[in-house]
Amino acid sequence: FFNIILSEMCNLSNYFDFFTFYWVDEQTITDVLTKRTYNQRREIAFAYERRAKKDMISALKGALSGSLETVILGLMKSTAQYDASEIKASIKGLGTDEESLIEIVCSRSNAELMEIKRVYKELFKKDLEKDVCGDTSGDFAKLLLALAKRAEPSSVIDYQKIDEDARALFEAGVKRKGTDVKCWISIMSERSVPHLQKVFERYKSYSPYDMQESIRKEVKGDLEMSFLTLVQCFENRQLYFANRLQDAMKSKGAKEKVLTRIMVSRCEVDLKKIRQEFKAHHGKSLYQTIAEHTKGDYQRALLNLCGGDD
Numbered sequence: 558f559f560n561i562i563l564s565e566m567c568n569l570s571n572y573f574d575f576f577t578f579y580w581v582d583e584q585t586i587t588d589v590l591t592k593r594t595y596n597q598r599r600e601i602a603f604a605y606e607r608r609a610k611k612d613m614i615s616a617l618k619g620a621l622s623g624s625l626e627t628v629i630l631g632l633m634k635s636t637a638q639y640d641a642s643e644i645k646a647s648i649k650g651l652g653t654d655e656e657s658l659i660e661i662v663c664s665r666s667n668a669e670l671m672e673i674k675r676v677y678k679e680l681f682k683k684d685l686e687k688d689v690c691g692d693t694s695g696d697f698a699k700l701l702l703a704l705a706k707r708a709e710p711s712s713v714i715d716y717q718k719i720d721e722d723a724r725a726l727f728e729a730g731v732k733r734k735g736t737d738v739k740c741w742i743s744i745m746s747e748r749s750v751p752h753l754q755k756v757f758e759r760y761k762s763y764s765p766y767d768m769q770e771s772i773r774k775e776v777k778g779d780l781e782m783s784f785l786t787l788v789q790c791f792e793n794r795q796l797y798f799a800n801r802l803q804d805a806m807k808s809k810g811a812k813e814k815v816l817t818r819i820m821v822s823r824c825e826v827d828l829k830k831i832r833q834e835f836k837a838h839h840g841k842s843l844y845q846t847i848a849e850h851t852k853g854d855y856q857r858a859l860l861n862l863c864g865g866d867d
Contacts, residue, residue: 581620583854586629591861595635595825602633624813624855628862631821639822640665641677644685648692655697655779657818658689662701663786664797666750667709674705696738697779703746704787712749719752723759726771731764736775745787753791795827799835802843811850816859824862832867842867 590598605613617629631639640661647654647661665673677685686705690698722744729737745753757768764771772784789797798819805812805819823831835843844866847859 583621583625584857586620587625587854587858588861590629590632591858598633624817625858627817628821628855628858631817636822636826637672637676638680640673641680643818644677645681648688653692659779659783659786662704663783664790664794667707670705697783700742700780700783703742707746712751714752714755719755719759722748722756724763726756726760727763730775731766731771738776738780741784750791757788757792793834795830796834796838798823798831799838802835803839806846806850820859820862828864832863836867
């Protein structure tokens with residue numbers, strides 16, 4: 558069996574050499590595919606199929622393995638396709654990967670979620686909302702469903718409602734015994750980001766704790782993680798991802814699943830801003846941190862996606 562990588566890709570590039578028998582040039586595959594946009598990778602895949610008479614995705618699956626394969630195959634999907642596939646994987650089979658599910662559903666904008674839902678239906682012939690609700694329960698399921706169903710809210714800030722919402726959040730949580738989770742879900746799923754940013758500021762005038770501290774006191778488990786992700790993303794989405802990356806690389810080695818998912822899903826969205834937040838809050842560049850905690854072709858792929866040492 559031998560694998561082929563095109564030398565010209567129908568004039569798209571001159572960067573490829575043919576694979577030799579029983580040998581795969583992972584470095585060339587990595588450098589070519591991680592230094593292109595999704596649209597360019599699509600064009601390369603089409604050209605490969607025309608010339609090699611075989612599907613490039615299948616060829617990549619046969620040629621690669623492990624963490625590098627996961628990155629490269631992820632890059633062959635659009636951002637929405639990748640997110641939809643990650644959600645499907647998180648609820649497939651026995652048990653649910655709540656951490657992955659929360660990160661995607663609670664960190665994406667309304668526009669991103671709408672596209673993910675459309676692509677999910679296209680790929681899996683099922684409604685995302687039904688699949689998520691079928692695999693989760695209780696208030697956690699209600700929150701995820703509310704987020705998945707939300708429409709794009711107005712960006713207009715209603716200053717009268719800011720005070721009402723801030724007081725309602727306080728009275729539904731810290732002020733009373735028990736938590737009116739329904740109220741929290743309603744406000745956090747039905748208001749615009751600029752509006753909620755003002756609400757969380759006003760909230761401090763009612764509560765002795767900020768919104769994140771209140772969440773930690775009032776709810777636990779998956780619901781706590783979900784509300785915290787929402788608030789952190791409402792306040793600064795890129796900082797949220799920077800902190801997630803830092804947490805994934807705190808100790809020796811790295812939580813490759815989290816690291817891969819963020820690098821692949823954000824590389825064409827806001828990774829440059831994430832890099833800036835990472836450097837500002839953690840005192841070291843994202844590039845240097847990845848270099849310290851990964852190795853081999855996987856490291857090379859992530860560093861290429863990172864794009865530079867700040």
